Amino acid sequence: MSTPSITEEVRTALAENRPVVALESTILSHGLPPGRNREVAARLERVVRDAGAVPATVAVLGGVAKVGLTDAELDHVCDPANALVKLSRRDLGAAFALGLDGATTVASTSALAHAAGVGVFATGGLGGVHRGARETWDVSADLDVLATTPVLVVCSGVKSILDIGATLELLETRSVPVLGFGTSSFPAFYRRSSGFDVPWRVETAAQAAAVVAAHRGSVPGTSGVLLANPIPVEFEMDLDLHDRLLAEGLAATRDVHGKDVTPALLEHFHTASGGVSIDANEALVLSNALLASQVAVELCG
Template identity: 45%
Template structure:
């Protein structure tokens, strides 16, 4: 059973039915963005959440204990983290008392649900990997979203994934997939993957209503927000880089959870660092939107 340690600020906000936004810690660690960009991401996301009337709740494993909401000193430890924790790893991390574990989407959604947080912001979710018909590689993020009643705000799925199959998987799992003021499923660095979004929403209240009216009470909602126009990397450029990065990962024998950090590092290198500002912009945009959704949900 998950029994997270909840910070005083987050606990008080939840007790008073105020808006809270959960944030994963992988993006703020060495596995997400290189220093000092990871620290910049943490500052930008937490400030964006506060600026829109909500309390940020960064999740992590520290000294074998799940935490929801961190102190400044605890945040510094997360910045140095290099051990990833998915939902399946939460029990192991506690049993083996991992010193620092940075949480993925699946772990964060589980921790948010455990303490009563209904909105979570991330950069991009994991999904069905290319070649999954051979490898079986499908991110645990998808089942976590399908099995916890949390609104996940993201810029779509990681662009190097099999996006059509990712959408099919979400449909099979019964997850409502929404596009924030946009008609196309985002592809992380680019605003459109060319795949139509199942449902467009234009107001915060509509998102909250979808959570309230969904057919399966335990199922979450996926809200996708495209990267801001001014921060988008042109599709023709990023597609070539993605192909090169995926070929390199295959040649290096990289598989499973190691694929994402490997490919992201290659993308950073091959775009001469252009991917980092894009990452920061979309993460900040998602955090701000999540705070607006959480603030609306708190008034219902």
């Protein structure tokens, strides 16, 4: 993959071995409502800066991969009138060749961040194995990219709309280390615990950074590391509300397939929860950006 277009701020930070944190653009263009998305974009970058790192929001604009966006480019990404295409890693070549504007998922953000030399990435939730995957073969590309790309991904686990047990099994099969930050239970996005254990627990950003450094420096292979950070307790969705929304969403999207499943389910959560899920989404991604920045600082230290 050719080197993406990198902002001068990010390029300088990388050259000086200062911490940089990649941020995805799909949450801005597809995950949050207009207006709110631009506010969150600004807050995410501010959280990263306040923690001592440099933010590098990733997107494809005019067929060019961008690592680090200007304010005007963030405006463009967040404007619903521009209707950015959702791009996984497999879609990047087509977007480049056709000169498209696209928002990057976990898979494509990880790939582009690594190509630019950025090794830490904060997101909301990782993609995974979908329910019914034995029949549909619907497994997110995020997992394979994480298994082959040496980037630390900080997230709040995977969404409960997925088959969490199968997702963790696949991560084990692909030799991806999974760390729980201050928890022994793998988080489920809106909920702090999925009921599944994490194989390793760390208590501090310094411990997480030590594991990442050891994995990169001493373990053969090219896999990344997953750091699972539970949603802040005050924003955790009520269990009864969560389970009702999940059951309704799964029933309503029974005939939806492929990459349209997750957006449809999340839209149901957003509209039927009275905004609770949007507040939760914002809180967890900000928390992940802070933790990723703290780990990035430790890695550079």
